Amino acid sequence: MGHTRVVTLTLNPALDMTVRADGWQQNTVNSGQDMHLNAGGKGVNVASFLADWGVNVTATGLLGRENASAFDTLFRAKHIEDAFIRVPGSTRVGVKIVDHARQQTTDINLPGLTATPELLQALEAKLAELSANHDVFVLAGSLPPGIESDYYAKLVAQLRQAGKFVALDTSGPALNAALAADTLPNLVKPNNHELSAALGKELNSETDLLDAAHNLLKRGVELVVISQGEEGALLVTPGDIVKARPPRVQVVSTVGAGDAMVAGLVAAHLDRLSLAAAARRATSFSVGNITRLGAHLPPRAELDDIAARVDVSAIRPADPLKV
Numbered sequence: 298m299g300h301t302r303v304v305t306l307t308l309n310p311a312l313d314m315t316v317r318a319d320g321w322q323q324n325t326v327n328s329g330q331d332m333h334l335n336a337g338g339k340g341v342n343v344a345s346f347l348a349d350w351g352v353n354v355t356a357t358g359l360l361g362r363e364n365a366s367a368f369d370t371l372f373r374a375k376h377i378e379d380a381f382i383r384v385p386g387s388t389r390v391g392v393k394i395v396d397h398a399r400q401q402t403t404d405i406n407l408p409g410l411t412a413t414p415e416l417l418q419a420l421e422a423k424l425a426e427l428s429a430n431h432d433v434f435v436l437a438g439s440l441p442p443g444i445e446s447d448y449y450a451k452l453v454a455q456l457r458q459a460g461k462f463v464a465l466d467t468s469g470p471a472l473n474a475a476l477a478a479d480t481l482p483n484l485v486k487p488n489n490h491e492l493s494a495a496l497g498k499e500l501n502s503e504t505d506l507l508d509a510a511h512n513l514l515k516r517g518v519e520l521v522v523i524s525q526g527e528e529g530a531l532l533v534t535p536g537d538i539v540k541a542r543p544p545r546v547q548v549v550s551t552v553g554a555g556d557a558m559v560a561g562l563v564a565a566h567l568d569r570l571s572l573a574a575a576a577r578r579a580t581s582f583s584v585g586n587i588t589r590l591g592a593h594l595p596p597r598a599e600l601d602d603i604a605a606r607v608d609v610s611a612i613r614p615a616d617p618l619k620v
């Protein structure tokens with residue numbers, strides 16, 4: 298293994314519990330068939346994909362002490378360096394009750410941790426410590442209660458000031474604040490809906506999306522990736538635009554498709570890939586992930602096969618070129 302270089306930050310991780318109970322009824326006693334616990338949250342997922350790819354990765358953030366064992370198991374299994382701040386209480390739990398017989402899913406989302414000034418101070422000390430031997434920081438997911446919506450904007454400014462490469466994947470007010478700040482991340486990967494909401498304008502055409510991307514590039518972002526679900530993604534740098542369309546695959550679960558794309562983009566950055574090659578790699582991570590359950594990549598040979606089948610085309614204003 299090489300030198301540890303990438304940190305993922307997850308301020309609002311989640312423990313997902315999926316219970317299968319076919320034909321279950323309310324207000325009575327039911328039998329279940331199966332229960333599965335999954336340690337997640339966007340930064341945890343990104344760390345999981347990067348670890349599968351062979352990147353040395355450190356995961357930090359806030360983790361509830363009372364239900365951390367699924368996280369401990371994941372970090373141990375994938376050799377992810379655990380730099381989470383342990384917090385009194387429980388990480389938020391999402392309960393999913395799946396009924397295969399009736400093809401229904403019921404979700405119950407429980408509240409999680411609330412950040413305090415003391416916890417944020419501990420977190421910032423941890424980030425400063427990690428800065429000594431990491432140069433890429435991935436800030437991912439929502440902010441828990443107790444954190445102001447401009448918190449990512451503040452961290453981005455600090456990390457970039459320290460010369461770090463910063464990738465941001467969030468949504469809502471946190472994305473809005475981060476995109477309105479003076480110092481922007483090096484890489485952002487909103488989906489088209491998140492970008493539209495953050496900028497407060499409709500982005501209906503490819504031209505609208507590219508205008509929005511170019512505006513962010515002018516203000517200091519180096520790579521804007523706008524994902525569009527099964528449509529694929531637009532990758533935009535000051536000099537190039539590419540569109541990456543995924544091959545058709547048997548979809549098992551699209552959960553984490555965007556997180557896999559972020560991991561693929563970070564892996565591409567570490568290898569200094571061209572934009573077209575980055576588009577292929579990021580899409581192969583996403584598509585590889587959606588063919589299985591959980592935040593895992595398929596074996597390298599399968600990823601290579603998917604990557605070869607990604608349709609990557611260069612876009613010049615009104616002049617698409619195949620690359």
Ligand SMILES: Nc1ncnc2c1ncn2[C@@H]1O[C@H](COP(=O)(O)OP(=O)(O)OP(=O)(O)O)[C@@H](O)[C@H]1O
Nearest residue numbers: 488524525526527529530543553554555556580583
């Ligand atoms: N149904 C699908 N079929 C094929 N590829 C898909 C599908 N959904 C997503 N992808 C791939 O995954 C990439 C990212 O997906 P998407 O735009 O849905 O991310 P997201 O909205 O950020 O997801 P997340 O819920 O993980 O945050 C897409 O660009 C595409 O390559």
Ligand SMILES: [Mg+2]
Nearest residue numbers: 466488555556
């Ligand atoms: Mg996403």
